[in-house]
């Protein structure tokens with residue numbers, strides 16, 4: 001049977017297999033090429049330290065959680081969540097569900113218990129339809145919810161990292177972050193594909 005494949009999905013597959021970060025992640029046993037984005041962000045900004053409590057939103061298949069669990073070490077905690085299932089990782093507590101549902105937020109809060117977080121990281125992105133008028137608001141909605149959650153769970157002085165797509169709502173979002181963090185800036189890791197509109201916004205020193 002012939003399987004129809006569009007030009008763009010063919011190009012994506014080709015790029016994917018040629019991609020140095022895909023190759024490197026396989027060699028190093030990382031679950032996704034996304035691991036390198038967090039490693040790069042962390043190298044520049046020293047976000048993750050041993051002993052931290054960290055929340056990872058949009059965590060599957062687990063590339064960021066894997067790095068985070070290694071860096072927080074045995075005295076730290078990583079609570080991760082995704083709408084998709086994720087294979088277990090040592091040192092990671094996982095909550096599966098749709099983050100837009102209040103019950104999922106509550107389950108993450110329950111898992112954290114009394115503990116506040118030092119760092120909330122969100123790499124969440126909706127399934128892209130290719131129609132910007134649909135994708136951009138859907139992506140903005142997820143990062144808005146991530147910011148709301150960060151405001152609920154972060155310790156004073158804590159940090160926040162979120163993947164945000166440049167486009168409608170981006171400037172307003174960055175301004176909203178500025179109302180809760182002393183310093184807000186963006187990063188585009190080398191491992192983030194140049195043609196992707198994704199950037200990572202970083203909020204430092206949470207002020208409740």
Ligand SMILES: C[S@@+](CC[C@H](N)C(=O)[O-])C[C@H]1O[C@@H](n2cnc3c(N)ncnc32)[C@H](O)[C@@H]1O
Pocket residue numbers: 031032034035057058059060061062063064065081082083084097098099100123124125126127142
């Ligand atoms: C770019 S991937 C994350 C990759 C991950 N950081 C890693 O390092 O392996 C984006 C994730 O966002 C998740 N996602 C999208 N919509 C979601 C939602 N409504 N609730 C929870 N997760 C969602 C997707 O399932 C997907 O796993």
